[in-house]
Amino acid sequence: MPMVSSTFAVISDLHCRLTSDTNDSYLTVGSLRTPSTRHPVQALLTLIEDEGLTADGLLVPGDLTNKARTEGLQQGWDYSLEIGRSLGARVVVPVIGNHDIDVFRLNQNLPVLHAVRNLRPEFPYKDQACVHSFFADGYCVLKVGTAEIIAVNTVVDHVDATTAKRGAFGVDRIHRMEASLHGVLKSPLRGALMHHHPILHSGTFLEDTDVIPTGDELLAALHRLGCAFVIHGHKHISRLSYLNGMAILASGSFSAMLNEFGTSVGNTFHILQVQAESINNVKGLLHTWVFRYGWGWRRSNAEYSGFPYLSGFGRTEPLSNIISAFERLGQSNPDKTRFSEREVLDCVPDAAYLTPGEREQINRTLRSSDLKLADYDEGRLELWRSFRP
Numbered sequence: 001m002p003m004v005s006s007t008f009a010v011i012s013d014l015h016c017r018l019t020s021d022t023n024d025s026y027l028t029v030g031s032l033r034t035p036s037t038r039h040p041v042q043a044l045l046t047l048i049e050d051e052g053l054t055a056d057g058l059l060v061p062g063d064l065t066n067k068a069r070t071e072g073l074q075q076g077w078d079y080s081l082e083i084g085r086s087l088g089a090r091v092v093v094p095v096i097g098n099h100d101i102d103v104f105r106l107n108q109n110l111p112v113l114h115a116v117r118n119l120r121p122e123f124p125y126k127d128q129a130c131v132h133s134f135f136a137d138g139y140c141v142l143k144v145g146t147a148e149i150i151a152v153n154t155v156v157d158h159v160d161a162t163t164a165k166r167g168a169f170g171v172d173r174i175h176r177m178e179a180s181l182h183g184v185l186k187s188p189l190r191g192a193l194m195h196h197h198p199i200l201h202s203g204t205f206l207e208d209t210d211v212i213p214t215g216d217e218l219l220a221a222l223h224r225l226g227c228a229f230v231i232h233g234h235k236h237i238s239r240l241s242y243l244n245g246m247a248i249l250a251s252g253s254f255s256a257m258l259n260e261f262g263t264s265v266g267n268t269f270h271i272l273q274v275q276a277e278s279i280n281n282v283k284g285l286l287h288t289w290v291f292r293y294g295w296g297w298r299r300s301n302a303e304y305s306g307f308p309y310l311s312g313f314g315r316t317e318p319l320s321n322i323i324s325a326f327e328r329l330g331q332s333n334p335d336k337t338r339f340s341e342r343e344v345l346d347c348v349p350d351a352a353y354l355t356p357g358e359r360e361q362i363n364r365t366l367r368s369s370d371l372k373l374a375d376y377d378e379g380r381l382e383l384w385r386s387f388r389p
Contacts (some may be wrong), residue, residue: 004189005275006145009055009087012233013253015099016076017066026255026267026293027079029071036296040255041079043296044269047289048086055271056145058084061233061251062097062195068106070115077123093142094124095151097195097233103164112159125151138173141181147274148187150177150227152194154212167196167212167234174214178221189276191229192222199243201235201250210234219246228282229274229313238268238307240286240355247284247313247355255291265306266290269297283314283353301375302356308375312353319358322348323365326383330371339383344373351381 015025026040036042047053064076077094084092102112111117116124117135125131130140130151138156142149154167198215212218222230229247238252252268269289276282288300288307302308315322329339329347344351351373354362363372367386374384 003275003277004146004187005273006057006147006189007055008144008147008231008272008274009053009058009083009089010061010231010249010251010270010272011058011080011083011254012061012251013063013097013236013256014060014076014079015063015066015253015256016069016072016079018069018071021066021069024066024257026257026291027076029069029075037294040267040291040297041083043291044083045086047269047297048083053087053271055087055089056091056147057149058087058089058092059144059149059193059231060092060094061193061231062095063099063233063256064094064097066099066256068099068102068104068115070119073100073115073119077119091142091144093144093149093151093193095193095195096124096153096155098155098158098164098167101155101158101164103158103161105160137176137180138169139177141185146187147189147191148185150181150190150192150222150225152177152192152218154194154196166210167194167198167215169194169212169214169218171214171217174218174221178225181225185226187276188226188279189228189274189282190226190279191231191274192227194230194232196234197232197248197250198230199241199248201237201239219243219248222246226279228276228279229272229284231272237265238270238288240311240313241357242313242355249286252288252290252307266292266300268300268307281314281316283312285310285312285352302359308356308359310352310375310381311356311359313355315350315353315358317348317350319362322350322354323362326362326366326371326373327369329383330369330385337385341380341382344381344383 016027017025019028033039033042065072133140138153157168158164198212231249233251236253239250241248271287274284289297290300290305299309325348
């Protein structure tokens, strides 16, 4: 089977708000766009042009608006379409987040999904059969480049503030989805997009009380359908995990105010390049940029932004072999303090496909050899020699 590949850009959790609302996001309806370094969208358009970034599709994992503001929903979708055009993306694929629906009942006379069902023609998808399936069944399949993406509606059963506290996708929906899609998907490159997270995402700042209760069964069904990766939003903190042969990317928030989170993470924009020889051999390269108010978008950095500029998934080389190869590289020139990215990748091609967690695991072992993988200097993956007293 020939190699196939696709490139996805990812912006999540825009939380576009009214200027009169709580200051929860850098994006406001009708906001001025100069100076561009204070506006995430305008600054991103500059980055896209400066670095010549392109994508087959733009994926938007929900929360276009903040607190169900219809004006923010319209503006957030306009921003998404504008970014998609700038990237040359053939399609913009959103899913719906909890802030996009009126669970707090701002308008008691309309259903909670009224705005997202009636925002405009061709929202959220051009294909009306996909729109019907997404809102009625809770999922649909969309083509993005050579990939097939299963869009999962994790707010499909939300009716009020109580039900909206957690993502939801019932066992009955999972079984119907799997039965309906079994044998239907044809591309070796398959993934899923949803708003809420299917695995625990606790950390330094917050407990995790809103994980999808059936997340493990949902992931198992997606894996049986041949999905190699899942992209979600909601938590605002980037994380790339590898679980039972599936990569799970938690996209950071594109523009929400991070408050104390901002001491260790940034607002993020991702570009994911994936390639597949078969459904059992899929690799992904993830590049990440962070937004700093007044500075615009810069390449991310593990130490200063909480997430590396370059990471990935799909390595086939065992970690023990990778560690041994790096130790031999260090021993090959004891006087050299810095091995370039080219030398690192020539030594271990799979190093590009290490998740951030795997990289940390390797570094813990390499400490005994006074070596470490680093992504300083604008994100280049390098092997450094560290001298300890």
